[in-house]
Amino acid sequence: MGKITMEQGSGGAATAELIEGLFKDRLGNEYLDRMEDSSVVPGYKRLSVTTDSFVVRPVFYDGGDIGRLSVCGTVNDLLMSGSVPQYLTAGFVLEEGLDTDLLEKIVDSMADTAKEAGVRIVAGDTKVVESSGGEGGLIINTAGVGFVDEDVSVGARFIRPGDAVILSGNLGDHHAAIMKYRLNIKNNLIKSDNAPLNRMVRGLMEGGIKVRAMRDVTRGVLGTVLNEFAKESGADIVLQENSIPVSAAVRDFSGLLGLDIMYMGNEGKMVCAVAPEDKDRALRIIRDSEYGENAAVIGEVKETSEKPRLIMKTAVGGQRAVPPLFGEGLPRIC
Amino acid sequence: MGKITMEQGSGGAATAELIEGLFKDRLGNEYLDRMEDSSVVPGYKRLSVTTDSFVVRPVFYDGGDIGRLSVCGTVNDLLMSGSVPQYLTAGFVLEEGLDTDLLEKIVDSMADTAKEAGVRIVAGDTKVVESSGGEGGLIINTAGVGFVDEDVSVGARFIRPGDAVILSGNLGDHHAAIMKYRLNIKNNLIKSDNAPLNRMVRGLMEGGIKVRAMRDVTRGVLGTVLNEFAKESGADIVLQENSIPVSAAVRDFSGLLGLDIMYMGNEGKMVCAVAPEDKDRALRIIRDSEYGENAAVIGEVKETSEKPRLIMKTAVGGQRAVPPLFGEGLPRIC
Numbered sequence: 001m002g003k004i005t006m007e008q009g010s011g012g013a014a015t016a017e018l019i020e021g022l023f024k025d026r027l028g029n030e031y032l033d034r035m036e037d038s039s040v041v042p043g044y045k046r047l048s049v050t051t052d053s054f055v056v057r058p059v060f061y062d063g064g065d066i067g068r069l070s071v072c073g074t075v076n077d078l079l080m081s082g083s084v085p086q087y088l089t090a091g092f093v094l095e096e097g098l099d100t101d102l103l104e105k106i107v108d109s110m111a112d113t114a115k116e117a118g119v120r121i122v123a124g125d126t127k128v129v130e131s132s133g134g135e136g137g138l139i140i141n142t143a144g145v146g147f148v149d150e151d152v153s154v155g156a157r158f159i160r161p162g163d164a165v166i167l168s169g170n171l172g173d174h175h176a177a178i179m180k181y182r183l184n185i186k187n188n189l190i191k192s193d194n195a196p197l198n199r200m201v202r203g204l205m206e207g208g209i210k211v212r213a214m215r216d217v218t219r220g221v222l223g224t225v226l227n228e229f230a231k232e233s234g235a236d237i238v239l240q241e242n243s244i245p246v247s248a249a250v251r252d253f254s255g256l257l258g259l260d261i262m263y264m265g266n267e268g269k270m271v272c273a274v275a276p277e278d279k280d281r282a283l284r285i286i287r288d289s290e291y292g293e294n295a296a297v298i299g300e301v302k303e304t305s306e307k308p309r310l311i312m313k314t315a316v317g318g319q320r321a322v323p324p325l326f327g328e329g330l331p332r333i334c
Numbered sequence: 335m336g337k338i339t340m341e342q343g344s345g346g347a348a349t350a351e352l353i354e355g356l357f358k359d360r361l362g363n364e365y366l367d368r369m370e371d372s373s374v375v376p377g378y379k380r381l382s383v384t385t386d387s388f389v390v391r392p393v394f395y396d397g398g399d400i401g402r403l404s405v406c407g408t409v410n411d412l413l414m415s416g417s418v419p420q421y422l423t424a425g426f427v428l429e430e431g432l433d434t435d436l437l438e439k440i441v442d443s444m445a446d447t448a449k450e451a452g453v454r455i456v457a458g459d460t461k462v463v464e465s466s467g468g469e470g471g472l473i474i475n476t477a478g479v480g481f482v483d484e485d486v487s488v489g490a491r492f493i494r495p496g497d498a499v500i501l502s503g504n505l506g507d508h509h510a511a512i513m514k515y516r517l518n519i520k521n522n523l524i525k526s527d528n529a530p531l532n533r534m535v536r537g538l539m540e541g542g543i544k545v546r547a548m549r550d551v552t553r554g555v556l557g558t559v560l561n562e563f564a565k566e567s568g569a570d571i572v573l574q575e576n577s578i579p580v581s582a583a584v585r586d587f588s589g590l591l592g593l594d595i596m597y598m599g600n601e602g603k604m605v606c607a608v609a610p611e612d613k614d615r616a617l618r619i620i621r622d623s624e625y626g627e628n629a630a631v632i633g634e635v636k637e638t639s640e641k642p643r644l645i646m647k648t649a650v651g652g653q654r655a656v657p658p659l660f661g662e663g664l665p666r667i668c
Binding site: 006007009010012013014016034035036037038039040042043044045046047049050051052053076077078080081083087089090092093122123124125127128129130132139141143144145146147148155156157214215216218219220221224228263265323324325326327328329331332 | 341344347348368369370373375376378384385387411412414417421424427456457459462463464477479481482490491548552553554599657658661665666
């Protein structure tokens with residue numbers, strides 16, 4: 001259907017056509033359609049605010065695409081503060097030569113995911129830059145605004161000894177899905193977990209669960225996130241290795257390549273610390289939610305007199321400290 | 335001082351060091367410092383929301399840099415809806431090999447400009463991608479949230495016949511400043527107008543001026559913006575060519591290169607339509623504001639029975655329709 005041109009980044013007639021013909025049909029709503037410099041939308045007493053840029057390659061992969069990812073990533077970040085996601089902004093940086101059919105599919109995917117997550121895209125921006133190497137790519141930034149009720153206090157600093165640590169599902173799916181493309185490995189069982197967690201989090205909040213802290217397990221892998229939990233709370237996080245859910249396909253994949261599941265990213269999983277008395281009920285709510293069927297209690301918060309650490313108890317009865325991710329990780333995973 | 339590495343985009347220890355050592359010192363505040371997935375901040379009944387990605391080349395130019403631009407662009411977009419800008423998010427996409435000294439200067443410039451504009455950067459994200467061609471570059475996305483009072487209604491759809499059209503200063507400065515680098519022209523008199531317009535807009539709002547609509551005159555140049563005013567209001571916008579303020583240096587520069595000032599972008603100018611009875615007072619307020627000393631009334635809104643147009647009355651008594659920008663404009667001007 002065509003290729004993106006520098007002209008479409010001019011801010012003039014060609015940009016207006018691109019917006020009318022491609023973006024507005026797919027993402028349009030009463031706010032975005034006004035096309036003012038900024039959108040005026042209803043507010044709330046407390047807000048959550050976040051941003052994320054998405055540079056993932058390939059842009060389509062089993063289980064998702066950069067469009068779905070760009071909505072899920074920001075929606076999930078908003079949810080992690082206990083807020084109800086409301087508004088997203090979308091900033092597109094398109095490379096000259098990008099296939100417009102591809103862009104249409106990506107924007108369709110954003111629209112579908114925004115609908116699923118209950119958010120509206122209220123502001124957008126499109127820039128076009130020279131192609132960096134033949135095939136046109138794109139980067140998407142989304143920022144998000146959520147509404148936070150006054151009695152909500154969620155954050156790593158609220159974690160206390162005794163709290164249970166729950167992981168919402170299988171670890172490593174997104175990482176393995178991206179890596180199989182890079183290594184040209186065919187394996188239909190490996191799919192990204194790209195998903196918005198709004199229903200799961202809403203379930204916990206409405207169920208009155210005392211949620212101390214939540215983090216989505218993305219590029220900031222479980223090993224890194226739980227070290228942050230330890231640092232911020234001043235307590236040890238003690239995990240049971242054999243309680244960490246992993247699919248058989250990803251376990252085989254990571255075993256074959258010598259990858260440590262603690263350093264493999266997801267895009268539809270969260271880890272949370274909840275009050276001990278709410279442990280069983282929280283687990284049930286998460287398991288009953290979409291995308292939460294494999295959730296498990298993976299550990300506990302324990303008082304320490306030393307420097308707080310993330311500790312892994314192994315299946316054979318040993319234990320080791322797990323440091324945050326060092327080194328490169330997997331570039332352009334999100 | 336070093337170069338940005340892929341490792342610093344991992345989301346692990348190296349990313350944490352970059353954030354602690356470079357970003358937090360410069361941009362830190364009580365919200366950003368919490369380092370949660372999203373920041374919880376005080377809200378308001380009505381909000382304005384916007385986003386913009388900045389891909390300008392060169393990243394430093396006379397009168398500004400990509401850091402200052404990334405704050406001004408989004409702050410000004412928020413202001414144009416009559417809101418008071420409050421929060422920004424900052425998404426950095428850094429190319430591997432980017433000089434960290436350069437990045438420090440850019441982030442310093444963001445911090446200074448945010449202070450000048452009265453906004454706080456409450457959420458951030460950093461990605462690192464492969465270099466597209468030797469020298470490391472960067473892209474910055476900022477999204478913004480402002481507070482809008484309940485009695486504020488500003489937008490192109492509120493423009494009526496009789497309204498005065500005011501331009502806040504000299505046209506074309508940013509465009510000429512970027513172009514002189516591209517063409518390798520030495521001219522110390524040409525400088526970008528990169529500036530936040532918060533004081534000017536506050537002056538108008540607090541002065542009780544009936545502002546119908548405001549737009550900052552950026553990549554969406556005056557020719558394009560005023561065509562949008564005509565279209566949205568259903569009225570003609572009639573300009574007096576000799577009333578449009580341009581510096582002598584930019585007039586000479588554009589004359590030499592055969593550029594039309596109506597299609598040259600700025601980054602610290604706005605055009606507004608105000609009620610006829612407020613014309614003189616509005617002009618005085620803008621002129622008395624920082625960055626507004628060259629403001630002028632440049633035209634008027636006129637009823638039409640035809641398709642609404644932007645019309646230019648020339649110095650010699652002729653008139654012509656001015657279409658929106660067609661073609662490429664100047665790539666990577668913002």
